[in-house]
Amino acid sequence: MHFKQEAGRKDFIAGPANSSMVAEDIVEEKYPFLKVEKKWRGRWAEEDLCVVEDHGDRPKYYCLEMFPYPSGKLHMGHVRNYAIGDVVARFKTMQGHDVLHPMGWDAFGLPAENAAIKHGVHPSDWTWENIAAMREQLKQLGVSYDWRRELATCHPGYYRWTQWLFLQFFHRGLAVKDKAPVNWCPSCATVLANEQVVNGGCERCKSPVEKRELAQWFLKITEYAARLLNDLKQLPGWPEKVKIMQENWIGKSEGAEAVFPIPGSQEKIPIFTTRPDTLYGVTYMVLAPEHPLVEKLTVPEKAAAVAEFVARARNLSELMRTAGEGEKNGLFIGSYCINPLTGEEVPIFIANYVLMEYGTGAVMGVPAHDQRDFEFARKYNLPIRVVIQPPGEELAPETMTEAYVDEGVLVNSGPFTGMENLPAMRAITAYLEENGSGRGRLNYRLRDWLISRQRYWGAPIPIVYCGRCGTVPVPEEDLPVLLPYDVAFKPTGQSPLKDCPDFVNTACPRCGAAAQRETDTMDTFICSSWYYFRYTSAREEGGPWDRAKIDRWLPVDQYIGGVEHAIMHLLYSRFFTKFLCDIGLVGVEEPFTNLLTQGMVLKDGAKMSKSKGNIVSPEDIMARYGADTTRLFILFAAPPERDLEWSDQGVEGCARFLNRVWRLVNAVLPEIKGSHLPKQRLIGVNRELRRLTHLTIKRVTEDVERFNLNTAVSAVMELVNGVYRFVDCVPKTDRDAGVLREAAETILLLLAPFAPFLSEELWARLGHRGSIHRRPWPKYGPALLVQEKVTVVVQVNGKVRGRVILPAEAEPKEMEQEALREPRIRKILADKDVVKVITVPGKLVNIVAR
């Protein structure tokens, strides 16, 4: 803005700047947020402002934020998540979409049960009270949710369909019960999913995790591994980072399976390798300690030692096992197997570095070409056989200090000797296949999803065990299997359901005989894997959802939440969606088209936490500054994807800004009410203000579209500053009320998604009848953005040495001439020769001189 220079007539205002504004029309100096928020919360609810129809005629937009666990209190992370989502939802609404913007509760889970044990509150009561409290806080924050669609995963009307979905998996053989070594947290007395084990400890309580063999329910997500991996390519709207994390988690590796027979036995040991080209270099075999063949293949004289080794490995927590700093320990179990390629016998070991969970639980030992095998062989004096020679070098086992893992030419490899190792991989794999000793194989790191929890506060698994009929699914019409309310919560570690005869004892749905219910409940990630479908038909009773509504709303156009869900929640949801698509219940293969992962809210450089005592409570901030200020600060302080450092002073600044808007609009109100833009062409300051208004529309629109919400806010701030300068510096007789009105209304419209209360109140004060939140998003006129004159920077050898004011459309030739004419530039160029001149139209002239 150039008002200042242009005007140079600040003096026309007799008194201080603000006297011209406020003195004549006394309004509240400060935005009375308490009063205003209360008023509009009530009106909006009455008018169903945020209710969205399923059969609207505008294009749909599904804006979803990750639903919270109802801990009882909103924290700043929630505020950030929901403030971002609300800007998107309100923006899209104003842009003419029917926006589905729902909220619910991820309401099952451990904390409720812990509260029951600790404070004697029933998990259900505790949870519903928390939900009520948090719902109020969200309403206070002014988030535009369609509350008619609210859902809670712990409500029987919801978990009925969670159970129903489980049965769909069960009927198709994708929900199976299996004995499995599981991660057991002795403190929580429950089974943990692999993803819930962090550094060998329990994700929640950090105590070391043990291994136990238990019969557990699994969902066979591994059947979808390939699709879950490949379809990541179909998600251009996801952050690269998240896709890479999922890719690594699925962990595809290409290789071969080779089968090593046992001499004089029917038993065979299949192994998985990514290096079939090194099969000729095998000098030993290693089984995981838990491998089922260990017992059979151990010779009697080794039995005691092996049993001890296995027992130790088995009971050792994951933590202890990995804490060994990679020290490889093993034991020869006395028997041998045969290399299918060479016919050679190699000794069989067990070792701590081989994991039962990956591949086949057995590994061929190729010390020359695998670093782990190399270390193991050196430690136990096993032979090292080189089968790949690097170009221009001759490896010898005696002199090697580490394994050679790169490319080379095969040696000592029978018919394959002399081949490059890459083609040899394919050749050897083919050879294995021909001889029935193996085949090409893809292996995934991803494991099946263990969903059993030995807990009360979860959706019961709808299964009955009958002495005669075995495992029987609960018929769909008998759903939901209700959680009994009257159960005892004792810190025994056993599920309270086990001690609840009324729940356990039932009749077999098939034969009617006395039978027992499954007492495990489902992992809460199951509940959160389909909630985004349920929002479309939250009260539907004839099925999990109304298919027509799914087709209208899905996929979610924008999903917003923390990165901490990058793997589990998002992978499980994708898995569910693919399964449901396969069985014809939904029409989409991917649930979330665009994903925004917001950063954390930090205080003093660290995540807010009770133990650090650096928590800032949204409640306090909202009480002190109001919802709009709270939202605005959190949106302004950093771009959504980055971590955000909390600043009390920053909040203060945002409150100050909203007060400035408040005073400005109130002050100009009498002047602009009823005025209109003039028909004739604008000139001077009026034209300049109009240009700034439209430039701001452009900037804010584009910024919001790219989620640069912080710069969107700063653009509005600049417009506000510009209008202040306009009102302060331009006498009333010179300024156009219509232009001023357009500027003021634009400020409110652009601010509406960020500060919904204040903008609504001022909008009403300007005499508008309907809600500002139903107004169309402003559009800018490209023609209004053009400047007549622009300041062109003149550089000499890349350094700014002057400026010239030129018509915006000046030709390069003209720009060059004007630049060279500038006195300062002439002085600098006096003793130099101009070599070259570069011009950027409307912007810059760079003179290269020597």
Added chain:
RNA sequence: GCGGGUGUGGCGGAAUGGCAGACGCGCCAGACUUAGGAUCUGGUGGGCUCAGCCCGUGGAGGUUCAAAUCCUCUCACCCGCACCA
């Protein structure tokens, strides 16, 4: 170890290869005030021989008329995964 990210004033942060530091905070000075933790105005990267010039986006090179931005190497911090055969 592997993968990803981030380094810009006192602070949060802006900059389609084209004026580094928009906007906000803080700070300094001033105005109005009994008062100011209200409001407004002006200033605010560092340095110097201060109308001007030099330096400056973690560091070192390079490409270019022009680099925070592109390339090479390097350092620091953060986040995932981690004996994955």
